[in-house]
Amino acid sequence: MDWLGLVLAGLSAVLLVVLPRIRRGSAAKLRTIPGLTRLYRAFGLSVEDGSRLLLALGGPSLLTRNGGSALAGLALLREVSQKASVSDRPPVAVAGDSALALLAQDTLHAGYREVGAAEYYQPVTGRLVGLTAFSSTAATMPILDDEQVSVAALIGHFGVEAGLLSEAAERSNVLLTGATGDPAGQAVLYATASEALIGEELFAAPAYFSGRPIPAAGLAVQDALRWLVIIGLLSAVVLRVLGIL
Amino acid sequence: MRVLAIVLAVLSGFVVLAGYFVPTFTEIQIVLLNWAIILAGAATIVGVFNLILVHADRIHKREKGGTYSGILLIALFAAFLLGLVLGPGHADMRRLVNAVVVPAETSLMALLAVSLIYGSVRLLARRPDLMSVVFLATAVLMLLASATLPFGQASALNDFIRPWIQHVLALGGARGLLIGVALGTLVTGLRVLVGADRPYEGA
Numbered sequence: 143m144d145w146l147g148l149v150l151a152g153l154s155a156v157l158l159v160v161l162p163r164i165r166r167g168s169a170a171k172l173r174t175i176p177g178l179t180r181l182y183r184a185f186g187l188s189v190e191d192g193s194r195l196l197l198a199l200g201g202p203s204l205l206t207r208n209g210g211s212a213l214a215g216l217a218l219l220r221e222v223s224q225k226a227s228v229s230d231r232p233p234v235a236v237a238g239d240s241a242l243a244l245l246a247q248d249t250l251h252a253g254y255r256e257v258g259a260a261e262y263y264q265p266v267t268g269r270l271v272g273l274t275a276f277s278s279t280a281a282t283m284p285i286l287d288d289e290q291v292s293v294a295a296l297i298g299h300f301g302v303e304a305g306l307l308s309e310a311a312e313r314s315n316v317l318l319t320g321a322t323g324d325p326a327g328q329a330v331l332y333a334t335a336s337e338a339l340i341g342e343e344l345f346a347a348p349a350y351f352s353g354r355p356i357p358a359a360g361l362a363v364q365d366a367l368r369w370l371v372i373i374g375l376l377s378a379v380v381l382r383v384l385g386i387l
Numbered sequence: 388m389r390v391l392a393i394v395l396a397v398l399s400g401f402v403v404l405a406g407y408f409v410p411t412f413t414e415i416q417i418v419l420l421n422w423a424i425i426l427a428g429a430a431t432i433v434g435v436f437n438l439i440l441v442h443a444d445r446i447h448k449r450e451k452g453g454t455y456s457g458i459l460l461i462a463l464f465a466a467f468l469l470g471l472v473l474g475p476g477h478a479d480m481r482r483l484v485n486a487v488v489v490p491a492e493t494s495l496m497a498l499l500a501v502s503l504i505y506g507s508v509r510l511l512a513r514r515p516d517l518m519s520v521v522f523l524a525t526a527v528l529m530l531l532a533s534a535t536l537p538f539g540q541a542s543a544l545n546d547f548i549r550p551w552i553q554h555v556l557a558l559g560g561a562r563g564l565l566i567g568v569a570l571g572t573l574v575t576g577l578r579v580l581v582g583a584d585r586p587y588e589g590a
Contacts, residue, residue, distance in 0.1 A: 210572025240434025
């Protein structure tokens with residue numbers, strides 16, 4: 143039995159449930175991430191001026207280990223759909239995997255219903271655009287220009303093909319914020335996107351768009367786990383130097 | 388009904404997670420994962436209907452790019468019919484894929500190379516800071532170390548600097564990023580498991 147994994151997962155789950163209750167009523171203090179600040183501001187402006195936000199969730203199946211980053215994209219989509227539900231041009235979510243596209247539709251629908259605007263929900267705003275990385279990228283590029291998009295966010299698993307979307311966004315004068323779990327994709331987005339989120343910043347996006355305590359508690363748990371990993375790594379180095387390990 | 392969906396999703400998630408740590412749950416974990424694979428296959432069919440609906444809507448509303456949507460639908464139905472008649476493993480079907488899909492994706496890859504060069508050139512104009520300079524300098528160093536120069540290969544670059552950047556700086560950085568992403572994935576997955584995020588409660 144893998145006790146370490148079980149304890150880590152169990153502890154994280156307990157903290158996720160307990161922390162929001164402890165912190166109820168007090169606003170979470172989040173460090174400034176310039177990319178997310180700019181995305182949030184641009185999103186607000188897009189709702190005001192009646193242009194559209196495009197959220198791309200990437201292509202990996204949720205059954206693979208890369209599916210976690212798409213879940214962060216779905217959590218952001220939930221927040222965005224609530225805030226932009228009555229906008230002239232509602233947000234569009236695109237995915238490169240069928241199950242992910244269905245979840246995007248469900249998430250959009252749930253967001254609209256939560257703010258009492260279920261009648262404004264349009265099923266075609268959650269879309270499957272392709273079944274391979276390049277085909278879904280190629281199908282997403284024209285949406286930037288054709289559907290009056292002013293802000294785009296890539297939150298999910300993207301490889302180097304994200305560079306094509308960045309270039310298309312620049313041509314269409316769209317602010318593109320990119321975040322991916324793939325290191326090669328991150329390098330490409332750093333060089334080409336208007337804003338790039340690095341590493342675990344990808345998972346912070348829902349907390350910055352939400353006033354709810356649960357996403358912020360998720361970040362606190364993530365930070366606690368990161369400190370555990372740092373302590374573990376440093377301890378291993380010391381033990382190795384001392385010849386114990 | 389919605390509560391039942393949440394309870395089923397949370398319970399299935401916990402059983403699958405427990406299967407990784409407690410051997411008793413491994414068998415039921417495999418069964419649940421097999422069901423998930425079948426559901427993902429069914430989702431592909433629903434996804435294709437969604438694709439048809441979106442493009443039919445564009446044609447119906449005479450939106451910009453409607454012609455391309457028409458071409459896409461014709462190609463989709465033609466490929467579907469051919470697949471039904473010949474079977475997906477038939478040599479002509481494979482030839483069709485090799486003659487259309489593979490070259491189109493390869494062309495996009497080539498286009499990406501040009502986009503990346505353009506993006507790198509524009510990087511300093513867009514984000515004029517120290518990290519951008521370091522990023523570009525590293526990229527140029529790695530290119531010089533990999534390329535065959537007119538006077539032969541730059542041995543110091545190729546033998547020492549490139550391996551050091553690749554195996555120390557880049558590998559260390561990539562591992563750090565991957566650890567961060569793994570922790571984020573764990574917490575995001577657990578948020579879905581404890582029912583804090585519910586991407587499945589729309590309909």
